[in-house]
Amino acid sequence: MKNQKRLYLSFAFAAMTLAAGRAVAQGCVAAHSNQRPMSQLVKTDEGGSSGGWSIHNLTVDIGYRVFNSNKYFQGSKEIPRPNAVENHQNIFDIGVEYRLSPRWSLLADVPVYNGTRNQIYPPVGIYQVSGLGDITLGAQSWLFRPPTENGGNVAVSASLKLPTGINNATGSALYKGNVIKATADQSMQPGDGGWGFVLGTVGYKSLWQGSDLYGQGQYLFNPENTSNVPTFRSQPGQSVMSVTDQYLFRAGLSQGVPKLRGLAVSLGIRGEGVPVRDLLGDSDGFRRPGFILSLDPGLMYDFRGTVLSVNGPWALYRNRPPSVPEIQNHTTNGDAFFADYTVIASLSHHF
Structure with missing residues (x-):
C-alpha cells in the first residue's frame, strides 16, 4: 500500500511536469523532439508486457516522422492565402537504449533530417536540406525496480545535446x-548550433484489464542566445537566428485489443512547440515561437520482440505568438x- 501511494504521487508529479512543458511542431516552428515508443503498454500474454524485463540489454528504435505544412496562422487565427508556403519535412531518428540494470539505462538518439x-x-x-541533426546522449532511471507489483512505474531521464547538426544550410534563391x-528557413535547419540538455519523464499505470494510463514529456534547454547564422531578414532584432528551447508532452489511455495478443490502441493528447x-x-534573434495541441490516436503491435508503433496526431489548436524582438520593437505579430x-x-527491437 505504501509503495502504491508512492507510485501515484510519482505519476502525479510526472503528469504535472508534462503539463508544465515543451520535438515535432507541424510546420515552420522549428521543434524536432523525438518520441520514444512505450513498449510497456503492449500486452503479449496474460498480465505481461512487451517491455519485458528480460536479460537482453539492448534496444534499437528506428523512428520516422513526416508532415506537410500549408496552413497560415498569425497568433491562433488561421488566415486563408491563395499562395502558401509548403514546408515538407521528413525526420528519421535512430534511438539506442542499453540497460545497465533493470532500473538504469544509457540512451542515445541520432536524428537525420530531410x-x-x-x-x-x-x-x-x-530550398532542399538534408543532414545529420543534433545528437543527444544521456541516462534514464525507473523510480521503482521493474516489474512492479501494482502495474505501473515512472522514469526520469537527462541527456546532453551536442551541436552536431548543420545549422547554416543554404539554398539557391532569387533576391x-x-x-x-x-x-534556409530556421525550420529547415537540422541543428540549432548550440549546446543544450534535455530533461524527460515517462510513466504508465494499469487501470483495468489490458488498459493503461500513460504520460510522456521532455524539455530541451538551450542556454545559448543566438547562433550568429544570418537570416536575410530586415525586421529589427531578427538578423541572426535564435537558439531556442523546445518541448513535447503527450498523455492518454492505451487499451489492449481482446483476443489479439500483442496489439494495443491508444488515444490521447499531444502538445509541442517552441516558447517565446x-x-x-536570453531569447534574442529570430525565432518562430509556436504551440500546437493535437488529438493523438495510435496503435502498437508486438511481433516476436519487434514493436511497431504508429501515431497520427491531428491538430486541434495552433498558435504563433510574437517573439521577443517583435514584442520589444512593437512590430507586427x-x-x-x-x-x-x-x-x-x-x-523497436529488443536484442
Missing part, C-alpha cells in the same frame, strides 16, 4: 533580381505555417 520548402517571399526559392545562396522565452539565457496532421512511426 526537407523541402518553396519560399514565396524574398529570398524566393525552393532583388539575382540568384544567390541564401540561408527560453527558461535559461509574426506568422507561421502549420500542418493539419503528421504521421509518426517507429520500429
